[in-house]
Amino acid sequence: xxxxxxxxxxxxxxxxxxxxxxxxxxxxxxxxxxxxxxxxxxxxxxxxxxxxxxxxxxxxxxxxxxxxxxxxxxxxxxxxxxxxxxxxxxxxxxxxxxxxxxxxxxxxxxxxxxxxxxxxxxxxxxxxxxxxxxxxxxxxxxxxxxxxxxxxxxxxxxxxxxxxxxxxxxxxxxxxxxxxxxxxxxxxxxxxxxxxxxxxxxxxxxxxxxxxxxxxxxxxxxxxxxxxxxxxxxxxxxxxxxxxxxxxxxxxxxxxxxxxxxxxxxxxxxxxxxxxxxxxxxxxxxxxxxxxxxxxxxxxxxxxxxxxxxxxxxxxxxxxxxxxxxxxxxxxxxxxxxxxxxxxxxxxxxxxxxxxxxxxxxxxxxxxxxxxxxxxxxxxxxxxxxxxxxxxxxxxxxxxxxxxxxxxxxxxxxxxxxxxxx
Numbered sequence: 001x002x003x004x005x006x007x008x009x010x011x012x013x014x015x016x017x018x019x020x021x022x023x024x025x026x027x028x029x030x031x032x033x034x035x036x037x038x039x040x041x042x043x044x045x046x047x048x049x050x051x052x053x054x055x056x057x058x059x060x061x062x063x064x065x066x067x068x069x070x071x072x073x074x075x076x077x078x079x080x081x082x083x084x085x086x087x088x089x090x091x092x093x094x095x096x097x098x099x100x101x102x103x104x105x106x107x108x109x110x111x112x113x114x115x116x117x118x119x120x121x122x123x124x125x126x127x128x129x130x131x132x133x134x135x136x137x138x139x140x141x142x143x144x145x146x147x148x149x150x151x152x153x154x155x156x157x158x159x160x161x162x163x164x165x166x167x168x169x170x171x172x173x174x175x176x177x178x179x180x181x182x183x184x185x186x187x188x189x190x191x192x193x194x195x196x197x198x199x200x201x202x203x204x205x206x207x208x209x210x211x212x213x214x215x216x217x218x219x220x221x222x223x224x225x226x227x228x229x230x231x232x233x234x235x236x237x238x239x240x241x242x243x244x245x246x247x248x249x250x251x252x253x254x255x256x257x258x259x260x261x262x263x264x265x266x267x268x269x270x271x272x273x274x275x276x277x278x279x280x281x282x283x284x285x286x287x288x289x290x291x292x293x294x295x296x297x298x299x300x301x302x303x304x305x306x307x308x309x310x311x312x313x314x315x316x317x318x319x320x321x322x323x324x325x326x327x328x329x330x331x332x333x334x335x336x337x338x339x340x341x342x343x344x345x346x347x348x349x350x351x352x353x354x355x356x357x358x359x360x361x362x363x364x365x366x367x368x369x370x371x372x373x374x375x376x377x378x379x380x381x382x383x384x385x386x387x388x389x390x391x392x393x394x395x396x397x398x399x400x401x402x403x404x405x406x407x408x409x410x411x412x413x414x415x416x417x418x419x420x421x422x
Contacts, residue, residue: 006297006298007128007132007297007298007301008128008129008131008132008133008135009132010297010298010301010302011128011129011301011302011305011375011376012129012132013302014302014303014305014306014309015305015306015309015375015400017306018030018305018306018307018308018309018310019309019310019311019313019400021310022310022311022312023312023313027312030310033053034052034053034054034057034307035052035053035054036052036053037050037051037052038050038051038052038053038056049210049213053307054307054308057303057304057307057308058304058307058308058380058383059213059218059219059220060209060219061300061303061304062220062223062300062304062380063209063219063220063222063223064223064292064295064296064300065220065223065296065300065301065304066161066220066221066223066224066227067205067223067224067226067227067292068227068289068292068293068296069154069157069161069223069224069227070223070224070225070226070227070228071227071230071285071288071289071292072154072289073154073157073158073224073227073228074227074228074230074232074285075232075285075286075289076151076154078232079232080151081147081150081151082151082154082155086353086354088151088155089347089352089353090148090152090344090347090348090353090354090355090356091148091151091152091154091155092155093343093344093346093347093352093353094148094152094155094156094340094343094344094368094371095152095155095156095158095159096159096339096343097336097338097339097340097341097342097343097344098123098125098152098156098335098336098339098340098368098371099123099156099159099160099163099339100123100339101334101335101336101338101339101342102122102123102331102332102335102336102339102372103119103120103122103123103331103335104335105122105327105330105331105334105335105338106118106119106121106122106327106328106330106331106335107119109323109326109327109330109331110323110324110327113323114320114321114391115321115323115324115386115391115394115395117385117386118324118328118381118382118385118386118391118395119385120160120163120164120167120168120381120384120385121328121331121374121378121381121382121385121395121398121399122328122331122332122335122336122372122374122378122398122399122402123156123159123160123163123335123374124156124157124160124374124376124377124378124380124381125152125153125156125336125370125371125372125373125374125377126373126374126375126376126377126378126403127149127150127153127154127157128297128301128376129373129375129403129407130149130153130367130370130371130373130410131146131149131150133370133373133407133410133411133414134146134149134370134414136411137411137414137415137418140418140419141414141418142356142357142358142359142363143357143358144356144357144358144359145356145358145359145363145364145367147356148356148359148364148367149367149370152340152367152371156371157377160377160381161220161221161224163381164218164220164221164381164384165217165218165221168218168381168384168385169216169217169218170216171216172215172216172217173214173215173216174215176211176212176214176215177211177212177215177217179211180207180208180211180212180215180222180225181225183204183207183208183211184208184225184226184228184229186204187201187204187205187226187229188228188229190229191229191230191231192231194231194233196230196231196284198284201226201229201230204226205222205226208222208225208226209222209223209226218384230284230285230288231283231284231285232283232284232285232286233283234280234281234282234283235280235281236277236280236281238281241277241278241280241281244273244277245274245277248270248273248274248277249270251266251270252267252270255267255270301376304376304379304380305375305376305379308379308380308382308383308396309375309379309396309400311393311396311397311400312393313397314393320390321390321391321393321394322394324391324394324395324398325394325395325397325398325401326398327398328378328395328398328399328402329398329399329401329402329405330402331402332372332373332374332378332398332399332402332403332405332406333369333372333402333405333406333409334372335372336368336369336371336372336374336406337365337368337369337371337372337406339368340364340367340368340371341364341365341368344364344368345361345364360417362413362417363414363417363418365413365417366410366411366413366414366417367410367414368410369406369409369410369413370406370407370410370411370414371406372402372403372405372406372410373403373406373407373410374399374402374403374406375399375400375403378399378403379396379399382395382396382399
């Protein structure tokens, strides 16, 4: 919660900076920077990869973002809030409603008009911003509500990834996909056999990403698939870990402190041994998720927002694209509110799911509205759905407008419904 809250503030700041920059007298530098061509490899040979900076961010850095999502999904399925169908049912129903109804509302209002391919834009929820808003409400927010929102957002991300892979991929080269899946399968087999080498996984992960990049399916999917191959087991039992720590601590205590600034040889050996045994008590999955989460939240997502949120606020051309802005905003706010609330209500009333402990239906309404805050993933899908710059700008304006409305109304509803704690 603390990490996501801080990340939401940074994300918001970089988003505002992007809009200000794009609409300033230096707006041309904004466009020039993100469309600057950057090459890896050797020019004029087959061993080079050239892309604009914004594509390196959206295809490359965001693959790491999706990799961390994959790690979170695997952890939740194996040892978290999605371990059993009963525990996962309410977040699943919420996510289905939060995906289906925004799409239906967008298609309903957009029928017969251009830009229909952007139907997937309003179906995603931004976990950083929504948890950040919950943090503003302090200790009044029940733990069950936070857990529900987190689990629902993770299931929602799974749905968004499936939509990207199935509907926003074109000219697929199945031979490259086959090679990539064979590598993923081999790595998964190694994981099953409890073999793990971060260097080998990194190299093979890069190869899988490259194959997806050339195949026509968005390369961020490679991040999800590789995350599923990361093993979740520890090499040493917790009881053995505690015994080893106690033994090393006793050795450390027996050493005389001669220098206030430096450790002696035995103390250094103890510190090294503690570091070694500590690395074995953490599963590779948990270690990677913990290590990368900060980088994703504090570096990758702000860079993504800075590169993608810079929409030029203009009313010219609205006669052709204004409906895209309005329809996305409507789908984000009303689609998520109706879909999430309706399906969670039906699931609980039909006894297909349980209301989280300490949570009331009125509070679920507030969270349902917050589900319309779809910033990061919505911007990401925008770049896949549209190639026309006017459509992209209109969609971004709709995302910003809808997210602001959903965030404000959701916050106010929850503030009225949550009782202050003494």
